[in-house]
Amino acid sequence: MARAVPLRRKLIFTALAWGVGFVIFFPILWTILTSFKTEGEAVTIPPNFLFFDWTLENYAIVQERSDYLKFASNSVILALGSTVVALLIAVPAAWAMAFAPGKRTKDLLMWMLSTKMMPPVGALIPLYLIFRDLKLLDSHIGIIMVLMLLNLPIIIWMLYTYFKEIPGEILEASRMDGASIGKELLYVLAPMAVPGIASTVLLNIILAWNEAFWTLTLTTKDAAPLTQFIASYSSPEGLFWAKLSAASTMAIAPILVLGWFAQKQLVRGLTFGAVK
Amino acid sequence: MGTISLRNVRKAFGDAVIIPGADLDIASGEFVVFVGPSGCGKSTLLRLIAGLEDLTDGQIMIDGENVSDVPPAKRGLAMVFQSYALYPHMSVRNNIAFGLKMAGEPKAQIDAKVARAAATLNLTDYLDRKPRQLSGGQRQRVAIGRAIVRQPKCFLFDEPLSNLDAALRVNMRVEIMQLHQQLDATMIYVTHDQVEAMTMADRIVVINQGVIEQVGSPLDLYNRPNSIFVAGFIGSPKMNLISGHLAATYHAATIGIRPEHIALVLSVGDIQGTIVLTEHLGSDSFLHVDAGEAGRLTVRAPGDCTGKPGDAVSLGFDKARIHRFDSQGKVMV
Secondary structure, three states: OOOHHHHHHHHHHHHHHHHHHHHHHHHHHHHHHHHOOOHHHHOOOOOOOOOOOOOOHHHHHHHHHOOHHHHHHHHHHHHHHHHHHHHHHHHHHHHHHHHOOOOOHHHHHHHHHHHHHOOHHHHHHHHHHHHHHOOOOOOHHHHHHHHHHHHHHHHHHHHHHHHHOOOHHHHHHHHHOOOOHHHHHHHHHHHHOHHHHHHHHHHHHHHHHHOOHHHHHHOOOOOOOHHHHHHOOOOOOOOOHHHHHHHHHHHHHHHHHHHHHOHHHHHHHHHOOOOO | OOOEEEEEEEEEEOOEEEEEEEEEEEOOOOEEEEEOOOOOOHHHHHHHHHOOOOOOEEEEEEOOEEOOOOOHHHHOEEEEOOOOOOOOOOOHHHHHHHHHHHOOOOHHHHHHHHHHHHHHOOOHHHOOOOHHHOOHHHHHHHHHHHHHOOOOOEEEEEOOOOOOOHHHHHHHHHHHHHHHHHHOOEEEEEEOOHHHHHHHOOEEEEEEOOEEEEEEOHHHHHHOOOEHHHHHHOOOOOOEEEEOHHHHOOOOOEEEEOHHHEEEEOOOOOEEEEEEEEEEOOOEEEEEEEOHHHOEEEEEEEOOOOOOOOOEEEEEEOHHHOEEEOOOOEEOO
């Protein structure tokens, strides 16, 4: 009997965890299910959960009407581009803060993070005007810069926590061995920080892929990523839920798969340094 | 070559002065040990010489050339760190070769030098392993290999043995001393262990609170300490320090006498006491004697000494070996 209570408690918690997980995942599941329904089936009340006529016609129509690959490749370019540029800035920045901190380093880190607390819409008008005047609207370069700046504070924070874990003596040893700052970063620091850099890259790709506010307002066609692809099925077409769902499923599928395979790395990255 | 001179070297972090001003000359080929309690600034002094810390003031000269603003790698020094600081992602071979690669030496030359260093340090069989696959002693040897392969003017050791167990420490101590004889290079060695300092050094530099208290050969410091600090720090067991009435009879604020300069005597000696503890080392016995006003004294007795706790003893001092210190803690002549 002594074990009965913990077992029951364990069951309850397991059920609860699955329940919460299901609730969180439900909108995505519902979107995927709806994408296989006909437009009529999609709006029936009460909704039909599993027993409807499964169809792929929405996918066919969506593929026919808009160039999925164009949007997807834009998403890839923007996500990867912003990540690479962000790393080029964040690695040296985090290195400096971790290994040669000044009196104000902590304040600087806080300030960078505080920029994430500002509502993006506050910067919309000035940024839009700047983009317009510099002819950056709907350009890859422009959006890459915005996404990069958007995620830079988080990337620097993550790398900073990683680098803090690396003993400074190893870098000093490389300095004694004659490594320049560049070589120290490339041959000593980066290889040791590979797991940290990898999870930072993954997270940044996911954040950049999912970013909607700026990509929706600053792109129209040439640089439009999958967020635009989804949006194009909402307003102008009226409420075609099934097609909208098919478009959404196509847009989130790549990142969902990436996230699934990388989840171990991601969790490790996000909780790094929390428990030692 | 490999002479090093410090001229009024000062280091402060903000308002905290770590080294208020140090002057020192180290001759080529000398084995110099910086010794002092933890936090005394000895490692900082070493790091200043290495170039890993910036000078606040003063000059560091290597072979007569002012290197105060020269980056670490250009000073021609090599350093062995307390934590070994090996590159964890590189094999032993690449760890040792890294400095040579950075210097852009041709591959054939690098291979030859690495092979030679590995042979010297018995690492040949481990060249393709990663540091995590090595024992503490082997890691330390890799760290030394990384240093010798660059043929530096001077080796800097920052408490290199403190992470090793006692038996290994004694072995590595001998290995480092042999290396010094083989290479005939200048070596500066930082430790808080006075036994290491006594056994290894040509000259010892005793540092206390950032100040060089005394510089001299091990026996010099042992026989002629110029302050209470050095007297108490060098020698194991410690020198007995007695102040008060007994010191006053020698016209000093404090007198010091080493355990081996106190003898058990049958007649009425200089002072009476009771044994409270005995330590038998085989070759010697150390008796801890409660000598009333003089406090607790350590006395070295022969290994077969039969004294036991509770015995009353009479102690005689070797008068010629009494060190007298003034109220400032400085030696009186």
